[in-house]
Amino acid sequence: MEDLIRDGGYFAYVILFLYSFGGGFVGLVIAGVLSYAGDLNIFVSMLVAGVSNFIGDQFLFYMARTNKNYAKDIMKKYGRKVALAHLWMRRYGSPVVFLQKYVYGIKTLIPLAMGLTKYSFRKFTIYNIFATALWSMVVGYISYRLGEVVLTYADDYKYYGVAIILAIVLTITYYLKKI
Structure with a gap:
């Protein structure tokens, strides 16, 4: 991966942009670590991930606002998460836009849910x-x-790290499917 980033140059930022359109948390974390290593620029990485994340949320809000039936069809699969999104919108109001950036599983649902309402x-x-x-x-x-x-x-713990990350991903996936 490091060789791809070193040799690819700006291609790494294109990947980060595309990945951040739908969320980008993991992509930005990897870009931050690679920036520390000197392979990327942290300021450019934060800018690219931020712009892409912003555009992605705006797209979801606008899509839900202009195509309500399609947005409702998408959200049908996530009944409990949509209910949680609506509960958070009622409880916290506008600051839920800040909260949703950090919570996996509802990041894309909040802009969709807000787009379905009369929210400005x-x-x-x-x-x-x-x-x-x-x-x-x-x-x-x-x-x-x-x-x-x-x-x-x-380098010392790469195999343990992969096993731990795999266990975390499987646990989160199992838990989220139960919700």
């Missing part, structure tokens, strides 16, 4: 700008600062 597109855009900027700076900075730790232990 302008208000969503303003909150989304600030939420995305904060998200990209927090996740990018923390992953950059933890880059030394990750790189120090990466």
Whole structure:
């Protein structure tokens, strides 16, 4: 992967952009660690991930606003998560735009759910700008600062790390399917 990034140059940012359109948390973490290693620029990585994440959320909101039937069909599969999204929207109001950036499983549902309501597109855009900027700076900075730790232990514990990550992903997937 490192060779691909070194040799590919800007191709790594294209991958980060495409990945961040739908979420981007893991992509930004990897970009932060690679930035610490000197393979990427952390500021460009945060900018690319942030812009893509912002555009993705705006797209979902707009799609739900202009094509309600299609958005409702998408959301039918996620009954409990949609109910949770609506509960959070009622309980927290507009700040849920900030919260959804960090919670796996509802990241795409909040913009869709908000697009189905009479929530102001302008208000969503303003909150989304600030939420995305904060998200990209927090996740990018923390992953950059933890880059030394990750790189120090990466070679020594790479097989354990893969097993732990696989176990975490399988556990989360199992848990989310039960919800």
